[in-house]
Amino acid sequence: MNVALGVGGGIAAYKAAELARALMERGFTVEVVMTRAAEEFIRPLTFAALTGRKVHTHLFSAASAEDTLASAIEHIRVAQENQLLVVAPATADLLAKFTHGLADDLLTTTYLAFTGTVVLAPAMNTNMWNHPASQTNMQVLRGRGHVVVEPGEGLLACGMIGPGRLAEPDQIADAVLAASKTKKPRRDLDGETILITAGPTQEPIDGVRYLSNRSSGKMGYALAEEAVARGARVTLISGPVNLPAPLGATLVPVRTALEMRQAVMDRLSEATIVVKAAAVADYHIPNPSKQKMKKTAARLSLDLEPTPDILAELGAKKGDRLLIGFAAETDNMVEEARRKLQQKNCDMVVGNVVSHVVSHVASQQGTGFESDENEVVLVTRAGETIPVARASKRAIAGRIFDEAMRLRLALHASR
Ligand SMILES: Cc1cc2nc3c(=O)[nH]c(=O)nc-3n(C[C@H](O)[C@H](O)[C@H](O)COP(=O)(O)O)c2cc1C
Structure with a gap:
C-alpha cells in the first residue's frame, strides 16, 4: 500500500525520517512531500536516501511546461497514487491551512486533492497546541474523519513541559497500519x-x-x-x-x-x-400574554x-x-x-x-x-x-x- 508522507516545518521534522523507515518496515511504499519550512529542519536527501524515491518539495518545480505535462500535475498524481496521507509533524500552520482549505504549496494542494485516509500527527509548543485556534482546528479535522495520533507530553525542544511532543514514530506507523485496515466511511450522501x-x-x-x-x-x-x-x-x-x-x-x-x-x-x-x-x-396559545400571569384561587383554563x-x-x-x-x-x-x-x-x-x-x-x-x-x-x-x-x-x-x-x-x- 502507498503512503504519502507530508513533512511540516517543525523541530520534530527529523523524526519523520524514522517514521519513513517505520512505515517501510510495515510494508508501505513511502513517497515524501516536504513543505518549504520542513527543508529548514531536514534535507530532502535524507528522505530520498531512505525511501529510494524522489522527494517532492515545490508546487511549481517543473523546469518547463513540457515537463509538467510529461510528469502529470504532481499534487494530483501524489493524491491519486497514495491510499493514505500521513502528516508528521503536522504543524499548527498546516492544521490551520487544512482546516480552511488553503492550498498554497505542494502539501496543502495534495491534501485538498486527496480522497483517501488522512493521518495527522501534530507537534508543537504546548501553548500553540492549547491555543483555542489549534483546538478548534483539531475539532474540525477530527470531524472530517481524519485519524489523529495525539502528541505526547514531556519536555519540549522549547524548554516547556506539557503536551505537544510528536508521538513516537513506531506509534504513528502502527496507527497508519491500523487505519489502512479500517474501511473508509461511506460518502453515499455526497451531493444531498x-x-x-x-x-x-x-x-x-x-x-x-x-x-x-x-x-x-x-x-x-x-x-x-x-x-x-x-x-x-x-x-x-x-x-x-x-x-x-x-x-x-x-x-x-x-x-x-x-x-x-x-x-x-x-x-x-x-x-x-x-x-x-x-x-x-x-x-399553542395564539396570543400569549407577555406578562407573567398572577396566581389566583380560581381555576385556569x-x-x-x-x-x-x-x-x-x-x-x-x-x-x-x-x-x-x-x-x-x-x-x-x-x-x-x-x-x-x-x-x-x-x-x-x-x-x-x-x-x-x-x-x-x-x-x-x-x-x-x-x-x-x-x-x-x-x-x-x-x-x-x-x-x-x-x-x-x-x-x-x-x-x-x-x-x-x-x-x-x-x-x-x-x-
Ligand atoms: C526553530 C523552530 C522550531 C519550530 N517548531 C515548530 C513546531 O514544532 N511546530 C509548529 O507547529 N511550528 C513550529 N515552528 C514554526 C513553523 O516553522 C512555522 O509556523 C512554519 O510556517 C510552518 O510551515 P509549514 O506549516 O509549511 O510546515 C518552528 C519554527 C522555528 C523557527
Missing part, C-alpha cells in the same frame, strides 16, 4: 442537501411559562451527525435542547412551532431530503389552538424530495406510522416506541425521547415494515439513511 428538524418546541403561556414536551433532540442531532459524516450538506432546525451543535451542520435554532414551520419552509427549495424528527407541539401541520404541508409540496417523518406513539405504533405515511404523503415514517416516558426513571433504561438508544420500525411507501432492533441513536440514524437511499432507488426503478 438534507433538512433535519429536531427537539421539542416551546409554546408560550405567558411571559415566563410555556408548554413543551420531553423530546431531547438526540435523535435529530444523531441524524445530522450521520448525514454530515456521509457527505451531505445538512441544515438542522432545532427547538431548544441541551446538545452541542453538530460539527459541519448549519444550525438554525427556533423556539415555537410557528418558527419551526417558517424555518423549514424557507429552506425547503434547497433540500433533496427532509427528515422531520422534531416533536412539534400540536397546540388555557384556550389552545392547533398548530400548523408542518409534515402535511411538506407532503403536499415535496415534489421529488424524500420526506421522512417520525411517529412517536405509545400504542399501535405500526398502524399509526402507516396512517401518518399515507395521510401526510411521506416516503418513510420512523415509528418510535415511547411507552416508557410516563416513568420518571425512564431515561435510564428506556428508548425514545430522552434516551441515547432507540428501537424503531421503519414503514415505507413501498409497503415495507422494517423493524430496527434497539441500538444507539447514531446507529439508528445510519439505518434510516441506508433504507432511505435504498427506497429512493426502488421508487425510481418502479416509475
Whole structure:
C-alpha cells in the first residue's frame, strides 16, 4: 500500500525520517512531500536516501511546461497514487491551512486533492497546541474523519513541559497500519442537501411559562451527525435542547412551532431530503400574554389552538424530495406510522416506541425521547415494515439513511 508522507516545518521534522523507515518496515511504499519550512529542519536527501524515491518539495518545480505535462500535475498524481496521507509533524500552520482549505504549496494542494485516509500527527509548543485556534482546528479535522495520533507530553525542544511532543514514530506507523485496515466511511450522501428538524418546541403561556414536551433532540442531532459524516450538506432546525451543535451542520435554532414551520419552509427549495424528527407541539396559545400571569384561587383554563401541520404541508409540496417523518406513539405504533405515511404523503415514517416516558426513571433504561438508544420500525411507501432492533441513536440514524437511499432507488426503478 502507498503512503504519502507530508513533512511540516517543525523541530520534530527529523523524526519523520524514522517514521519513513517505520512505515517501510510495515510494508508501505513511502513517497515524501516536504513543505518549504520542513527543508529548514531536514534535507530532502535524507528522505530520498531512505525511501529510494524522489522527494517532492515545490508546487511549481517543473523546469518547463513540457515537463509538467510529461510528469502529470504532481499534487494530483501524489493524491491519486497514495491510499493514505500521513502528516508528521503536522504543524499548527498546516492544521490551520487544512482546516480552511488553503492550498498554497505542494502539501496543502495534495491534501485538498486527496480522497483517501488522512493521518495527522501534530507537534508543537504546548501553548500553540492549547491555543483555542489549534483546538478548534483539531475539532474540525477530527470531524472530517481524519485519524489523529495525539502528541505526547514531556519536555519540549522549547524548554516547556506539557503536551505537544510528536508521538513516537513506531506509534504513528502502527496507527497508519491500523487505519489502512479500517474501511473508509461511506460518502453515499455526497451531493444531498438534507433538512433535519429536531427537539421539542416551546409554546408560550405567558411571559415566563410555556408548554413543551420531553423530546431531547438526540435523535435529530444523531441524524445530522450521520448525514454530515456521509457527505451531505445538512441544515438542522432545532427547538431548544441541551446538545452541542453538530460539527459541519448549519444550525438554525427556533423556539415555537410557528418558527419551526417558517424555518423549514424557507429552506425547503434547497433540500433533496427532509427528515422531520422534531416533536412539534400540536397546540399553542395564539396570543400569549407577555406578562407573567398572577396566581389566583380560581381555576385556569388555557384556550389552545392547533398548530400548523408542518409534515402535511411538506407532503403536499415535496415534489421529488424524500420526506421522512417520525411517529412517536405509545400504542399501535405500526398502524399509526402507516396512517401518518399515507395521510401526510411521506416516503418513510420512523415509528418510535415511547411507552416508557410516563416513568420518571425512564431515561435510564428506556428508548425514545430522552434516551441515547432507540428501537424503531421503519414503514415505507413501498409497503415495507422494517423493524430496527434497539441500538444507539447514531446507529439508528445510519439505518434510516441506508433504507432511505435504498427506497429512493426502488421508487425510481418502479416509475
Ligand atoms: C526553530 C523552530 C522550531 C519550530 N517548531 C515548530 C513546531 O514544532 N511546530 C509548529 O507547529 N511550528 C513550529 N515552528 C514554526 C513553523 O516553522 C512555522 O509556523 C512554519 O510556517 C510552518 O510551515 P509549514 O506549516 O509549511 O510546515 C518552528 C519554527 C522555528 C523557527
